[in-house]
Amino acid sequence: MLDDRDRPSDGREDLEAALVLHYSRLVRIAYLALPPEGDRHGRVLAAHAIVQRTLPGSGGRLDPRRRRLGEAYGDSYAILRTAVIRAALRGNRRLRVLHTPYVWGLRLFPLGGGSEEMQMDAALRAMNTTARIAYVLLALEDLNAEQTKAVLKRAGAGGIPGAMSAARRLLAEQPAEVLGSSEFDPCTLRTRPTDLARRRRRTRAVLGGGAAAVAVALAAVIGFGGSGPGFADALGGAADAGGSGGSGGSGGSGGSIGSGSVAGAANAASQTPIRVAADAWRTSARIDFGVWPARGADGASGTLVGQALEAWTAPHADVLRLGPGASDAPPVLPVHVLYNGRLDGASVALLYDTTRLARYTVPDHPGAADPVRLDVVRADDSDVTSAGAVVLRSTPAGDRWLVAPWVNTVAVRDLRAPDALARPSVFPDGVTPTVPRPAVSTCGVWPVLQMQSSPQIAEHHTFLLADLTEGGGVTGTHLTYTPPPKTGPAQSPREGTGPDALVAEARVVCGLGPLQGRDVKQINTWSFAQQTLPANQGLATWVCLRADDWTGAGTSTGVFLPPAVRVPAAVTGTETGGKSCTRFDQNVVAQTRWRGPDGRTYLLVAGSRHVVKLGVADASGAVHAPAPAPDHTAATPMPDAAAASSSAVGVLDTGETLRAFHP
Template sequence: MPIHQPQQRTDVQSDRTGVQQAEAVLVEHYPRLVRLAYVVLPPALGRHRRVLTAHAVVQRALPVTGSGTSGPRVPAQSRRTGAPAGARPAPQGASADRGPSGAAYGWVRLRVLRAALAHERRPRWWPGPASLRPALPVVWGLRLFPRAGGVDELALDRALSAVDGPVRAAFALQLLEGLDESGVRELLAGAAVADPAGAVRLAARLGRPDRAGAQAMLRSGEFDPCTVQTRPSDLLRRRHRVRAAAVAAALCVVAGGLAVAAGEGTPSGGGGGGGDRAAAGASYPVLDPAELLRTAAERWADTSRVDFTAWPARGGRADDDALLGRALQTWAAPPESVRVSTTPGTVTAPPAQPPRLLFAGEVDGAAVVLLHDGGVRVVRYAEPLSGSGGTALDFARADGADVTTGAAVVVSRTGDGARFLLAPWIDESATRDLLAPDAPGRPLEVGPDGVTAAVPRPAAGGACGTWPVLRLRSSERIVEKHAFLLTDLGDPAPAHLTYTPKPGRGAPARQPREATSTEALLAWARTACSLRTLAGSGVRSVNNWAFAEQKLPEGGASADWLCTRADTWRGPGRVLVQFLGPASSAREPAVVVADRDDTALCSRFGQHVLAGTRWKAPSGRWYILAAGSRAVARIEVSGAVRGSADRPTIAVRASRDADVELTASLRDGGTLTAVR
């Protein structure tokens, strides 16, 4: 006995010291561990439940105290970061052991990681092991949300929600914890992940190409469950539930007093009505006008994020809580009498947090409210001030807006005109006719609240005689002083027009630029009317790419080939390939030779294009014309006629209805077929 007594005391002291180190780690690194748990937990839990579960996972990371006097036993562990599952913090008392590279921290982190991964694929109603039940913390009557980030943070959160828990864990361990791939694999193996190497491999694809930017976003408030905003839970639903509970209780009392079988039907009838009312109120959260976000008037000049988040609240009724309340309530639960419109790919769900107020005022006989929900949507609410006409609610995508695409929003449409609310960074505004490239622009009057005078709208049908556009110039205060063109295509946000010049000899590939040069205006004068086909499709920007210039047979006149690409806010694009032959006037429409939807052609992800058309020479002869982009080295014509040329253009004599196939060889060895 005397021999074993000291050894037993040493074990007890060792365990106690190890637990003390683990407890110190939990307190010292609590925010870091909670952030790790929040990123790893399934996004399907919802932001509120994920916040609470992340705190619960960390708070329950230490094992429950046993019945012995020595406290919870912490297993032995090496001092290596990300130690295996069977490891534990060493009993040494040095403070370094509690640091991020210490054994105690590694042991606690492994416990947190295991618990967070255990929630993957578990149904919401499944309680799980007792050690994982988030009994505390509990929040009643409030919803908790991390502070909202920007568009990039939202995109990262969506990317994380599309992968499994082990992949999220590998991503977080690399960017938040600074572990290398081998350390991550070892730690995931210790957390009983089936394929650690596969998780690390998939995690390496996230956040590309800017991993440093992804790391900064992961450490931002968007992923910080320790810095949260609070909002009430659904007040209407709670109220209806209390009312339903009171009715049910009263019915139970009556049923008990009757001492008959009436209790079989009465409680269910009362409960059914309350349940219906609760379900009806569940979808209509109450939004408080006092909680609307408002940006300072000069914020746009002192931020690197120049988009709708930098717009100040403007308009004569920006402080009208009654109007703002009606707008928010209508957004939350639009009555059947309200006309609701959305651009493709835009959801109409109520915001998860208070939106930002952009404008509230009276325009063209209506009270108009413009709201921005933090990065994804712009919402327009309009109610008539008097007379006939109904309330309207319009939703538009706004994620990724910038100096140009976030420069204007339609605030009112009446007849053939539209008024725009301009961004605070717009210094000069004018209008011009896109079909009259030589005509100067006309100054556009703008009110003190940023609302423009009525601007004529492009005709939706009939003759295409004019195409009005906005010509705006940004302020030099944001070091972006340049002019650009916007056009109204029927959506709340106008489309940005750009132009990519013809390829230069030996010059690198051109990039899109503002469509304000003479060359750009001449090209747009002949293609503007093709914009009609894009109306109401949620177009963000349209670029005219002059991808080839061709000398025509029988006289040597020149023709241009344009690829007109429209990019939508939701991502997919549409392409029109247009042939600009010799014309009698500057506004003669180009010939559309190809039309493709949902394609990457003519973008930076589809930089090679080949197109062809039939052309009638002044002599009456018909030719097959074809042209390719700058990387095309050879074009071949096969079918009814044959021909080839070792250059990006070709012209071959053929009958008017000749059936031919066009193919091209690229300088790097690839091949192309003609777009149709």
């Protein structure tokens, strides 16, 4: 409650003094009351413009029916507050002709708060202007209900009863003190430069056309011109500095470019998100996220997209979640809109800036389990499979995926049941029904998406994507398979949808739990060797499980698959950070202990196709003479303790030695 407000007399001097004394308070009210469209830069400028133009002679107007300002409403502060509220209620009709302060070369943002502030901002955006103002008067101005109704009535508001009900509900849900946060303070600001390269190109274009320019760079000049942009333009991006903020008004105190309308239009175009045509992928030689169309019921609305761009440009630390290797830099403009709509009790916007995906989620009822969040992950070097689908929304029930436009069919397959048929799924507007996430702790089921591309992409091309993100990631993990070696050239990875691949993946999938949260781009299950076990106990398979992240890093894990399907797979060792089991390093040696039916312990060793000899190094490191291994495997009986302390060594056909992965 303000207790130091000026008491009016009869003249302008009292109003001017009140304006100076309570300027920051009035600007905060204007900022909170303004329509939520657009970005914070435009709202900041418009809020200052409203307050600075409330006095007669400044371009604003108090109620002309009042002959004596002090007699009309009470004190000077109340008069100014009512004028500010009236200007905000008039919306874009008033703001289109309201000249905002000039800002050149900079973007202005409030300092930002945390999750509570983001939840409050989302709640205010969901209310109409009258309800927002009612809440501000109750919470920030500490007025009672009758006083709030009186102020709204004097300001010419409509729908006051409904607005009061909405404001009271929000007041019961959200703490009033949040409005005092720096998130809602348009007078304490931080700055960012505009796109300097784009501004230089724009300036050169203007100068080349013969227009006169005043050399003002990276400076904010506050003033009012005769033809500055309105709030609607500012929110649309035309008020971006370095070509924003006005088109050469004669009354402005700051310099302006004579052809500012051309510069403003160019800047607005650069800020406008790209929406790709639905059939762009059909004629593109590059198939990735860049040819996804914009989908979602709200695809034509820019409000949520504007909020997402704000959150991406000046992110909150407790709202932003960066995927491994993803940069926290502002987006490369203009961005692509991939989705903009509502899903499972939240508004969701999915954006792409050629190297990253940003998913902005605003739940209807944000909380600790379902907060407002911005997920930014790497998406560079995506292709027909890694850009085949993304997770739009994760809830306790599972994931809703957005499928690429080149996907013809979608089915859900349980990797733990390789013989079961995949269940076909519908995906209207590209969005799947809820797909349960893997039961990592029990490994009872492991659902994945099985998708088939259009024949225009590849004939009979079916691939798998899994969610390894602990219910919070964006991109899926592409699953591939490399079959056991044969005579001739080495085999290449293929899609993990064949019968052999599904059987192998069913046995190794339970070991994928540790990969959760790593933002894995692809996992290849490589059966690099097969071995007939001693005492005719069947054919075992040696696997290298290669997991590659979007960052380019990865891990290689050796897995031993006994002949009996019900016998669990055994991890034989892991290499972190190397390139083993990739096309850049196709040589690998692995080992494990195995107990035969007669109780004897064997050290089983296997190598990839270029391993021609296999040996064993004891605990001291001494290597016994390696023996030829025509089938790239060996089984050496030895005491259990010796087998545990021994290390396998392989000799390649080049003479180079190779050590086994360590557990």
